[in-house]
Amino acid sequence: MDLSGKYYKAFIDRQSAIEKQYSPKQAEKQHSKGKLTAHERINLLYDKNTFEEIDEFVTPADQPVEFGKVDRAYGDGVIVGHGKVNGRLIFAYAQDFTIMGGSLGIVHAKKIAKIQEMALKMGSPIIALIDSGGARIQEGVASLSGYAAIFQNIIHSSGIIPQISVIMGPAAGGAVYSPALTDFVFMVNHTSYMFVTGPNVVKEVLNEEVTAEGLGGAEVHARKSGVAHMIYDDEENTILALKKFLSYLPSNNVENPPVVSDDGSISDVNEKLRDIIPEDPNKAYDVKDIISQIVDRNSFFETSELFGASLVTGFARLTGKTIGIVANQPKVLAGVLDIDSSTKGARFIRFCDAFNIPILTFEDVPGFLPGVDQEHAGIIRHGAKLLFAYSEATVPKITIILRKAYGGAFIVMNSKNLGGDFSFAWPSAEIAVMGPDGAVAILYRKELAESKNPVELKKELVKKYRDKIANPFIADESGYIDEVIDPAVTRKKIISALNALNNKWVKVPARKHGNMPL
Ligand code: HXC
Numbered sequence: 001m002d003l004s005g006k007y008y009k010a011f012i013d014r015q016s017a018i019e020k021q022y023s024p025k026q027a028e029k030q031h032s033k034g035k036l037t038a039h040e041r042i043n044l045l046y047d048k049n050t051f052e053e054i055d056e057f058v059t060p061a062d063q064p065v066e067f068g069k070v071d072r073a074y075g076d077g078v079i080v081g082h083g084k085v086n087g088r089l090i091f092a093y094a095q096d097f098t099i100m101g102g103s104l105g106i107v108h109a110k111k112i113a114k115i116q117e118m119a120l121k122m123g124s125p126i127i128a129l130i131d132s133g134g135a136r137i138q139e140g141v142a143s144l145s146g147y148a149a150i151f152q153n154i155i156h157s158s159g160i161i162p163q164i165s166v167i168m169g170p171a172a173g174g175a176v177y178s179p180a181l182t183d184f185v186f187m188v189n190h191t192s193y194m195f196v197t198g199p200n201v202v203k204e205v206l207n208e209e210v211t212a213e214g215l216g217g218a219e220v221h222a223r224k225s226g227v228a229h230m231i232y233d234d235e236e237n238t239i240l241a242l243k244k245f246l247s248y249l250p251s252n253n254v255e256n257p258p259v260v261s262d263d264g265s266i267s268d269v270n271e272k273l274r275d276i277i278p279e280d281p282n283k284a285y286d287v288k289d290i291i292s293q294i295v296d297r298n299s300f301f302e303t304s305e306l307f308g309a310s311l312v313t314g315f316a317r318l319t320g321k322t323i324g325i326v327a328n329q330p331k332v333l334a335g336v337l338d339i340d341s342s343t344k345g346a347r348f349i350r351f352c353d354a355f356n357i358p359i360l361t362f363e364d365v366p367g368f369l370p371g372v373d374q375e376h377a378g379i380i381r382h383g384a385k386l387l388f389a390y391s392e393a394t395v396p397k398i399t400i401i402l403r404k405a406y407g408g409a410f411i412v413m414n415s416k417n418l419g420g421d422f423s424f425a426w427p428s429a430e431i432a433v434m435g436p437d438g439a440v441a442i443l444y445r446k447e448l449a450e451s452k453n454p455v456e457l458k459k460e461l462v463k464k465y466r467d468k469i470a471n472p473f474i475a476d477e478s479g480y481i482d483e484v485i486d487p488a489v490t491r492k493k494i495i496s497a498l499n500a501l502n503n504k505w506v507k508v509p510a511r512k513h514g515n516m517p518l
Pocket of ligand 1: 099100101102103132133134135136137138144147148170172173174175177198
C-alpha cells in the first residue's frame, strides 16, 4: 500500500503530529520526579504489543469562558484502551500529567467513561493509573459533571468487574473518590498522594503545617487511613505487583479466578504445623508462618498489610485455585479485633464474596478490643460490619480454630451458626465464652477474696477452666465444630472441604439490598 498517496497524507500528518507531541523534555520532567510517563506505565503493564489505544486523537472541549489556557494536545491528557495482561483482557486508563497536569476536562472524562462502559460490557477488569490535578479548572462545571459520570460507572460496575486504582502522582480534591470507590488502591511511596483538601487549605482553615506526604502520602494511607491497600517504593515494582495481583482475580463475577499449576512442594501432610503454636497460651507467634505452611508455595499475597494489622488478609492458592485468607494475628495486639481490623476484614470478605473466592479463616482471637477510645469510636458499629460480611457471604467458608476463640469473636469469625461451612479446630484451641482469667474472676470472686493464697487458687482454677471448659473437645462432641484435627493434616482437610463445597449454592431471598451497618 502506498501511504504517500493523497488519501493517506492527512492520516500520516496526524500520526507524525502525535509523535511530536510527546517531547523528551516532558518525559524528563516526569523522570526527574521519580515518575514514569503515562505511555511508559502502559507499556510496563501490558503484555508486549497487545495494548490498543482508542480515542488517541480526540481534542479538548472549547473553553466556556476566557480564563487560563487549554493545551490543545491530542488525547486530552489521558490514554485509554485495552490489551492483554498475563494473557487476559484488561481495560485501562492512564492520566498524563504532562498535559495540563492530567486534569480532567469533559473530553478526558468521556474517554474514561467510554472505556469503563466497555470494560463492564466485556466483563473485564479495569485499571486506573492516576496522576492528575483533579477537575480541570478552566472547564468549570463540565469537568465536575465528568467526575460524576465516572463515579456512577464505578458504582454500576462494583461487584461485577474488579476495579483497581493505582495512584502515581497527585489525586486531589473530590477526585480522590474515584479511587476510593474502586476495589483496591495501590500507591507509590514518596511520589503519590491523596487528600480531599491539600496542605494549603489545611494551613488556611486550621493553621496546621503539614506536607503533602505527611497529609496523604502512601505510608499514611497504608498505615493510618486504610485507603491504600498496597504500597511499593517505585512505579516499576508497583506495576509488577499489580500484574501479579490480577492473576488471583476472576475477570468478572460470573467467572472463577484463573487456576495456575501448583508445584506440589507443600505437602498435604505437614508435621511442621504441630510446632508453631507455643506451649504457653499467652505467647505470641506469627500466623503467617502457619499460612505459608498450608497454601501453595509463595502464593500468599497480603492486602492492607500495615492497616489493622491484628488481622491478616490476602489472597493465596490451594492446588492452584485462588482463596481469600482472613487470619487473626497473635503477633499484633494478641490478635484482638479493633475498629481498623474489623472494617478491613469486612471489606476483604465482601470482595471475595462478590468474585467467587472461597474464604479460609484462621482464628486465634482473645475478643474485641476493650476501652473508652474504641467504644466511643464505634467498635460496636464497626465490629458489626465484620459479622455482617461473614454472615452475608455465600462463597465457601472454612474456619480453622488455632487457639483462642472466645465470646463474640468466636461467633464473628465465621462460626458454623453464622453460616460457616466447615469448622475445624487444632488441639490447642480454646473455645469458651471468655478467657480463663476473666471467667475465674467472675465465677470465683468471693472464694478468691477470702483465700489465704489467692494467686495459687487462681492458678489452680485457671488450669481447671482450661481442662474442663476452654478446650476444643466440648465443641467437637456437641457438634458446634466439625472436627478436632491434627495440625499436620490441615491442608488436606481444607482441600477436601473445598472440593465438597465446589458446587455450593445458596438461595438468598429477593431484596433490594441488605443494610450493612456502615
Ligand atoms: C487545570 C491544572 C490543574 C487543574 C494542575 N494543572 N492542576 N490545570 N486544572 N486542576 C496544570 C498546572 O496549571 C500546570 O500547568 C500543570 O498542570 C502542572 O501543574 P503544577 O502545579 O506545575 O505541578 P506541581 O507543582 O507538581 O503541582 C501539582 C498539583 C497542583 C499539586 C496537582 O497543580 C495543584 O494543586 N493543582 C490543583 C489541585 C486541585 O485542587 N484540583 C481541583 C480539585 S477539586 P502548566 O501550563 O504550568 O504546565 C476536584 C473536584 C472533583 O477535583 C469533584 C469530584 C467530586
